[in-house]
Amino acid sequence: MVLNEVIISKSKLLFLILLWSSFINSQTIDVCKTCNFKTIKKAIKFSSINDTIFIQKGTYKESDIEINKPLIIIGNDRPIIDGEYEGEIFNIKSDDVIIKGLRIVNVGKSYIKDYAAIRVIRAKNFNISDNIFDNLFFGIYIEKSSHGVINNNKIYGNSKEEYSSGNGIQLWYSNDILVSNNYVTGVRDGIYLEFSDNCKIISNTSHNNLRYGLHFMFSDNDIYEKNSFVDNGAGVAVMFSKQINMNDNLFKDNWGTASYGLLLKEINDSNITNNIFDKNTTAVNIEGSNRLIFKHNNFTNNGWAIKVRGACYTNNFTYNNFIFNSFDLSYNSSVNDNIFENNYWSSYNGYDLDNDGYGDVPYRPVKLFTYIVNTVPETVVLLRGLFVHIINFSEKVSPVFTPRKLLDQNPLMNIIR
Amino acid sequence: MKKMFKILKYCLSDLMRSHWILFYFLFYLLIGFGLLLINTSFSNTIITLLNIIIVLSPLISSVFGITYFYNSKNFTQLLLAQPIDRKKIFIAQYLGVSFSLSLSLILGLSIPFILFGILSSQNLYEFILLLGISSVLTFIFSCISFYIGILNNNKLRGFGLTVVVWLIMAVVYDGLIMILLMIFREYPLTNPSLIAMLLNPIDLARTVLIINLDLSALLGYTGASFKLFFGTFYGIIICTISLLIWLFIPLTLLIRRIENKDF
Incomplete structure (x- = not known):
């Protein structure tokens, strides 16, 4: 009797251990042309919390992929996720999501909606790293989220006009986010922050963008370090x-x-x-x-x-x-x-x-000439003339204006x- | 025509032997080497040169032109006694002076620039433009000085006038324009300032160079409209025409004066 009880309690314990380990050692799921799961959407649907999804090499024509539970999505040999200009591609609506090693191309363009390659909505602790973005409207769009990392992504836009193009990395009402080592080119604003506090923007390269390399508004307590902003349409603008x-x-x-x-x-x-x-x-x-x-x-x-x-x-x-x-x-x-x-x-x-x-x-x-140019901008045509040198000299000797x-x-x- | 070339040839060989042309050549050679050694990039050097050349080449060519005119007066009178068209004598002399001055400028600057490898750089066009425009300025100002020489037998007066003309073109005109622009600041001034630049060869030369050196962004809105004007084919034609007019007016005045003058 006693023995029996011991066996039962042991099996209970074993069951508990198994349950616990299955919870901790979450399973991995492969996505490829010959695997059980041929699309990312199906894999996500099947997966449970904290699973790891490996996307193998290949092209996946999918858009509007919604991630609504903590997941790790990793690309092996850089698979291509082709949105076919349908709309958004990844839509992260859960905490603790990691997306790594993908190549995301062909985001839909719209004049009404800001379609993004990866959009994060009201999530915490996300990590978007080592991805490549091509042919995009918006690249990474972080919305009302916090404590995330955006690291080492490469964003290649092909924007032609300001009104029909989006931003590379956009943070909107998002706090405590680290944006580092990213490379952004050919979009409207390279990195854009609005109402985003306590963010760190470190070692990014933003060049040849249509409008601003970096643009932020109403974003306090932020740190911008070791970035390079080169050859952007209007440079860097930061306000309020x-x-x-x-x-x-x-x-x-x-x-x-x-x-x-x-x-x-x-x-x-x-x-x-x-x-x-x-x-x-x-x-x-x-x-x-x-x-x-x-x-x-x-x-x-x-x-x-x-x-x-x-x-x-x-x-x-x-x-x-x-x-x-x-x-x-x-x-x-x-x-x-x-x-x-x-x-x-x-x-x-x-x-x-x-x-x-x-x-x-x-x-x-x-200089006096600077003062004159300020009052009458047209006088700038006289720049580098002998007269300008002379008046600058005389003003230097005895300042009047x-x-x-x-x-x-x-x-x-x-x-x- | 043959006679004219003969005089021109004599004139050139005479000038080449004179030390002043050599000095002028050496001056640009030194400046070219010096600036290229100090500056890191061609475009910087060209901008610095622009500052120097725009002021200096008109001054040198007008002073040198008038000096040559007065110095060769005896020889000119000797030639006038010969059965040669008097127009040709003066034109040949004028061409001789302008050619040798532009040549020493072009050679003096080309040698250091070519040695430093301008031919394979992107700034070749700007450099050629600089040489071209400064040569045109040389031609314009030596023509003006010849005209002043013909008008005035008094050497001192002639010298004084050339320097005054240079001063007006290089300094006073700019001051005047600045004052006018400040007085009329309430009005749209982009076009008037553009026209003002067209009316003075030194300013025009400077503006064309600044626009082409892509300093136009510095000029802000005015620069943008200038670039729209000067950057187009149309604008280039107008610039060339107005520079040619600047060459043409003193030249016709000179020729008319030569025909009527009693030596």
Whole structure:
């Protein structure tokens, strides 16, 4: 009797262990042309929570694949998921979903809906990595989600017109997301954030996009590091945000009549350090922004290095290099509340008698011609004429029009390396 | 025609022996090498050169033109005593001066640029444009200086006038335009400023070069409309025509004056 009970309890235990292990060691499902599951949709339908689905090499013509439970989807030898321009391709509606190693092509275009290659809706802890996107409308669209990772994806758009194209990576009302090592080209906005806080955008490359390489609005406490934004239609535009850290980024070749390296509008309490601005029409355009710190940035070969528009107060520009820019600084008011200190200016020709590394004569970054161009833009046609050189020189000797207090008291004599 | 070439040939060989042309050549050679050694890219060097050439080549060619005109006065009078069409004498001299000046400019800059490999770079077109435009400026300004020389027998007056003309074209005109633009700032000014650039050869040369060096983005909206104008075939034709007019007006004045002048 006792023995019997022991056996029963043992078998109960065994059953429990089996149940538990089946729960933990979730099963794997293969999808291929010769497997049990020939389509991804069927595999997902059959799968249970936390299963791993391996998609083998091949082309799968599927769209509107809904993922509504925690799943791991991994592509072996980069299978192609072809949406045939039908609409969306992956639609993630559950937490803990991982998508890796796929090639997702041919997303549908629409003027009413934002079709995306992968859309994540109200999910947490997702991971979208090592995928390639081709022929897309929107690439990765994160909607009201959080704590996700978007890593090492390559997005190749072929956008022609702004109105008929989407964004590469878009975050909308999504917080605590890491976007890293992605490569985005040929879409409207490379990376776009709206109402997304505490995100990290690190080591991404965004170039040759129709509009902005990076674009964010109403997104606070975000970090942008080591990204490169090259040759985008209008550069990088960031608006209405605060506590932003932009470090070690590259803004290059954003050249055109309405292009900016970095356009800041209503950005407050942010740090912009160690960035490189090279060959942009306007490297930095600041409007209505306060308490920004610009430190250790390199401004080289730009048309305008810094354009300060209205309502910018207590911004701090220190230890930056300004090298061979057509205009170092353009300023449209006579009151100056911003600090320019200890920068290196290539057009500075003062001297340093006491050899302390700082010039003995203050430098005035605003030229008279800059002032004139600000008031009458058409006069810019006289750029590089002898007359312009002469009036700039005379203004430098005795400033009349340019803000008197706007000067770098201690300009550096040597480039900061 | 044969006689004219003979005079031109004499004129050229005379000029080539003169030290000034050699200096001019060496000056550009040095500047070319110097800038190429300092600057990293061709386009940067061309932009720097643009600043120098636009100011310098008109000045040098007008001063050199008038000097040559006055210095060879005796020889000219000797030639005038011969049965040669007087028009040909002056035209040959003028062509001699302009040719040798442009040649030393072109050679002086081409040698360093070719040695640094401009022929296989993307900036070849811009470089040729720079040389072409500065040669045209040389032709225009030496023509103006010849005309001033013909008008004035007084050397000092002639020199003074050439420098004043250069000063007006290079500096005063820009100042005037700037003031006018500032006065009329309430009005649409894109087209007037464009026309203003067409009316001065130095400004026109500079604008054409700036547009072609793709600095036009710097000019903002004005630049965009300029590019629309200068970048098209139509615009290029208009630029060429207005530069040719600048060459043609002093030349016809010069010829008319030659015909009537009592030496």
